Amino acid sequence: xxxxxxxxxxxxxxxxxxxxxxxxGLVFSGYVMAWYRQAPGKQRELVATITSGGGxxxxxxxxxxxxxxxxxxxxxxxxxxxNLKPEDTAVYYCYARFGASYDYWGQGTQVTVSS
Numbered sequence: 001x002x003x004x005x006x007x008x009x010x011x012x013x014x015x016x017x018x019x020x021x022x023x024x025g026l027v028f029s030g031y032v033m034a035w036y037r038q039a040p041g042k043q044r045e046l047v048a049t050i051t052s053g054g055g056x057x058x059x060x061x062x063x064x065x066x067x068x069x070x071x072x073x074x075x076x077x078x079x080x081x082x083n084l085k086p087e088d089t090a091v092y093y094c095y096a097r098f099g100a101s102y103d104y105w106g107q108g109t110q111v112t113v114s115s
Contacts, residue, residue, distance in 0.1 A: 001025040001104045003094045008109030011084055015113070019079040021094030021106055028075040032097045035068060035079045037090035037111075044093070048079060061087075084113045 007019040019035065032051050038044040048058045048068035056068050067080040077094065094106035 001096070003096060003104055003106035005092065005094050005106045005109040008092060008111045010112045010114065013085055013113055013115050015084050016080070016082045017084065017111060019081070019092055019094075019109060019111075021077045021079075023075045023077070023094075023096060026096060026098070026102075026104070028070075028096075029072040030098055033068075033070055033077040034095040034097070035077075036093045036095055037088075038093070038108075039087075039090040042090075047092070050077065081111075084111075086113045086115045089113050 002024045004022045011017055030052050034049040035047040036044050037047050046059055047062050050056050050068045050070050065083050070077045089112050091108040091110050093108045097103040
C-alpha cells in the first residue's frame with residue numbers, strides 16, 4: 001500500500017493550498033481517509049476525515065477553512081485549505097483506515113505559512 005501526498009509548499013498567510021493524496025494497493029473506496037498534521041514539537045493531530053460514503057468531519061481549528069473530498073475513480077483524497085495562518089504550518093499526512101485492522105500512513109508533505 002502506498003499513500004503519496006503532494007501539493008504542500010510555502011504560502012503567505014491568507015493564502016490557499018490544495019493537498020492531494022494518491023493511494024495505491026488498496027480498495028480505496030472502502031477506506032476511511034483522513035488528513036493529519038504535525039507541527040514541530042507538537043503531537044500529530046487530526047485535521048479532517050471522510051468516510052467511504054462521503055461523510056466529512058473537521059477539527060475545530062480547520063472548520064470553515066478547509067474541505068476534504070475524495071475521488072474514488074482516481075483513488076485520491078484532497079484537502080483544500082483556505083485563509084491559511086502561520087499556525088497551520090506543519091507536515092500534513094494522509095491516512096487510510098479500514099476497520100480496526102488495516103491502517104496506513106503517507107510520508108507527509110510540508111506546509112509552511114509565512115506571516
